[in-house]
Amino acid sequence: MHAVTTVDRASGAGLPVVVLANPSAGRGRHRGLLPSVVHRLTAGGHPVRVLDVWTPAQAEAACHKAVADGAAALVTVGGDGTVHLALQAVAGTPVPIGVVPAGTGNDFAGSTGFPTDPLAATDAVVAALRGGRSHPIDLARITAADGTHRWYGAVLAAGIDAIINERANRMRWPRGPRRYDLAILVELARLRPRRYTLRLDGVTHESDAVLVAVGNCASYGGGMRICPAADPTDGLLDVVVGGRFDRRTLLRVKPRLYPGTHVEHPLVRSFQARTVELAAAGITGYADGERVADLPVTITAVPAAVRLLR
Structure with a gap:
């Protein structure tokens, strides 16, 4: 506080x-x-x-x-x-x-x-x-391995989307949007599932996955409804895990992120929890599009954490 x-x-x-x-x-x-x-x-x-x-x-x-x-x-x-x-x-x-x-x-x-x-x-x-x-809504609170905290309002990305962001941020050429486009091409060529451990309100789930998102709100990336059922007033986080996608399947599923129908794909699993512990080797999480912390992290839903003027 x-x-x-x-x-x-x-x-x-x-x-x-x-x-x-x-x-x-x-x-x-x-x-x-x-x-x-x-x-x-x-x-x-x-x-x-x-x-x-x-x-x-x-x-x-x-x-x-x-x-x-x-x-x-x-x-x-x-x-x-x-x-x-x-x-x-x-x-x-x-x-x-x-x-x-x-x-x-x-x-x-x-x-x-x-x-x-x-x-x-x-x-x-x-x-x-x-x-x-003013109207109260929930926020998500990240605790990193070193004990530092960050708040976020929308979505934490910890899959291929975060990996692409991390590569783009390391690149010095080209400038502008083309750098991100090049990072996408490089990481799609290297695409492989990563091993994730999730503890959702104390229950452990192991998963090989390409997409992992923890949402307080539904969308990220300019309208992609990665966590379509997320409600920032329900006191819960929505967790969406996209499993062992190959490149072709991922590219076919990507357009379904905008309406949120990707969650109907058999390789996608959805969960809800108040506390999410998320671990994977070599992954840096991005929340609200911003670099926040290396995994492992603990994410907690904090009800009515902020008041909105609307």
């Missing part, structure tokens, strides 16, 4: 709405959006302050400070990575979060009921601020 300055949150007099913006989110297509968002937010009855940060570490530290200093709310303008940074500060506190989706995927925003249009989402945040209204 993070310390929050004791303030009169009923009136919220003088408390700022703090904005964390990522102008490069969504490959910069919303670069000119921020002034309009800030202008609209001023109608919410609070002063508005935009954080002046340049790196993810600076952004996360600034969010923690804003919450500790008594922000009325934290509003993100960006994608899932921007939301992920903000969640580290607001989780477990009374400070609510508003999400203006301006990234490539915006899976957290879409899964939790924010409008897809950035300005419509801003108006929804303003209406919630003016009405003093």
Whole structure:
């Protein structure tokens, strides 16, 4: 839990709405959006302050400070990575979060009921601020082997998708989306099932798998419903395991990730649990699209861990 300055949150007099913006989110297509968002937010009855940060570490530290200093709310303008940074500060506190989706995927925003249009989402945040209204949802809390913790809102990927991300992040060429495309080709050529050990609420499952995802929400990767039954208000994590896929089968199944019908494939198994212990050799987990921890990790569903302004 993070310390929050004791303030009169009923009136919220003088408390700022703090904005964390990522102008490069969504490959910069919303670069000119921020002034309009800030202008609209001023109608919410609070002063508005935009954080002046340049790196993810600076952004996360600034969010923690804003919450500790008594922000009325934290509003993100960006994608899932921007939301992920903000969640580290607001989780477990009374400070609510508003999400203006301006990234490539915006899976957290879409899964939790924010409008897809950035300005419509801003108006929804303003209406919630003016009405003093917020809605609690669950978050997932990761504990790494070294005891460190991270929160996430959408999905933890720990299969071929995480392996591709890890390779793309190690590559220095080519730049831009082509680097990720090349990483996909390399890892598909090397595709093999990995041995996973899962303990779901204390019950152990061993599996050779290609896809492993632990969802608080349903989708990741820009609308792929990898955990289609996940509900961020039920106090449970959804675990989806795709078994011994070969390349041809995986490529045939991939389009079914968008509607979520892949879970009907005979090689896919689905589970629900409050606590998930996940282990495999040589795998780094990615949550909300961000690199979080090497396996093994323990993931816990934390009910009503954050309040949403919508």
